[in-house]
Amino acid sequence: MTQTIDPNGKTVVVTGAASGIGREIARQMADLGAMVVIADINQAGLDALASELEGKGTKVLSRMVDMADLAAVDAFGKEAMDWAQGTMALVYANAGIHGITSGIDPDMELFEKVIAVNLMGPIYMSKAFVPRLVAQGIPAQFVITGSQASFLAAPGISPYVAAKHGLWGFADSLRIELAMEQSPVSVSLVAPSRADTGITRQRLDEYREQGGDKAVEDYIASMVGPEKIAEVAVRESMKRAFWIIPSHEPTLEMFKARADAIIEAMPAGEIKV
Ligand SMILES: NC(=O)c1ccc[n+]([C@@H]2O[C@H](COP(=O)([O-])OP(=O)(O)OC[C@H]3O[C@@H](n4cnc5c(N)ncnc54)[C@H](O)[C@@H]3O)[C@@H](O)[C@H]2O)c1
Numbered sequence: 001m002t003q004t005i006d007p008n009g010k011t012v013v014v015t016g017a018a019s020g021i022g023r024e025i026a027r028q029m030a031d032l033g034a035m036v037v038i039a040d041i042n043q044a045g046l047d048a049l050a051s052e053l054e055g056k057g058t059k060v061l062s063r064m065v066d067m068a069d070l071a072a073v074d075a076f077g078k079e080a081m082d083w084a085q086g087t088m089a090l091v092y093a094n095a096g097i098h099g100i101t102s103g104i105d106p107d108m109e110l111f112e113k114v115i116a117v118n119l120m121g122p123i124y125m126s127k128a129f130v131p132r133l134v135a136q137g138i139p140a141q142f143v144i145t146g147s148q149a150s151f152l153a154a155p156g157i158s159p160y161v162a163a164k165h166g167l168w169g170f171a172d173s174l175r176i177e178l179a180m181e182q183s184p185v186s187v188s189l190v191a192p193s194r195a196d197t198g199i200t201r202q203r204l205d206e207y208r209e210q211g212g213d214k215a216v217e218d219y220i221a222s223m224v225g226p227e228k229i230a231e232v233a234v235r236e237s238m239k240r241a242f243w244i245i246p247s248h249e250p251t252l253e254m255f256k257a258r259a260d261a262i263i264e265a266m267p268a269g270e271i272k273v
Helices: 020-031 043-054 069-086 110-136 159-178 204-222 225-240 252-265
Strands: 009-013 035-040 060-064 088-093 140-145 186-190
Touching: 009 020, 009 110, 020 035, 020 088, 020 225, 035 043, 035 069, 043 060, 043 140, 060 069, 069 088, 069 110, 069 140, 088 110, 088 225, 110 140, 110 159, 110 186, 140 159, 140 225, 159 186, 186 225
Parallel strands: 009 035, 009 088, 035 060, 088 140, 140 186
Antiparallel strands: none
């Protein structure tokens, strides 16, 4: 597998590009000389980004696509690959929504929506792009935006955690299968936390309820700009890393404790009786 991907003169797809991390990835890819395909459900945000990038001389294809709609995502995949004419190098399945509901008695409509957008969305993107990337035959990276919630649980956002954990499983399985075929296509999983974007701003009211204005101030102070997350996502996906973890809350210990608990529960080659 080629070690790095240079997006200059190549095509890059970014979903969830109308805002936050996706918009920053698209901007940075345009600055690196890529042609950019952007998708979202927010037409105004797409239009603003498309004219900004075109104003700088970037070739842009902009499409309204609901990531929870397999037929629409597949049609988008076909159109984007045709448009790229053999130059598709990086595909960022980045669109996502938050899912704030109790795990004890969840709002099922919200739960199913979060699974549809955050878990099935990247899987639909994979179905729409990965076989076409394999057939294209040049080095390409399929990049999924997971979350710190891909490897850590948290209260109050169980659908989000379930979807993002699912992405780890899917992305890693896909990575293994592609490596077994010695494919020029590989996979990355970006796992950000606390970027100052549309999604995190939605939680501020909840923090205010729990801890007042001070809790909100502390949370805002702990956030990083989406451009910083995008910088790491762009750099590391060009290097074709699987795990891309741009920042983390002080949760290394939580992850170690989780891994230790699993290791401890593992019988050494036998069934525990
Ligand atoms: N902000 C963070 O701290 C953080 C942390 C971990 C993971 N993430 C992940 O980063 C990704 C980007 O989110 P963000 O933080 O930039 O938030 P954001 O809200 O600023 O951007 C998300 C974009 O996705 C779009 N979108 C939502 N539903 C869609 C759908 N059905 N089809 C197509 N587009 C849709 C939205 O319109 C929006 O433009 C998400 O997958 C999110 O889960 C963010």
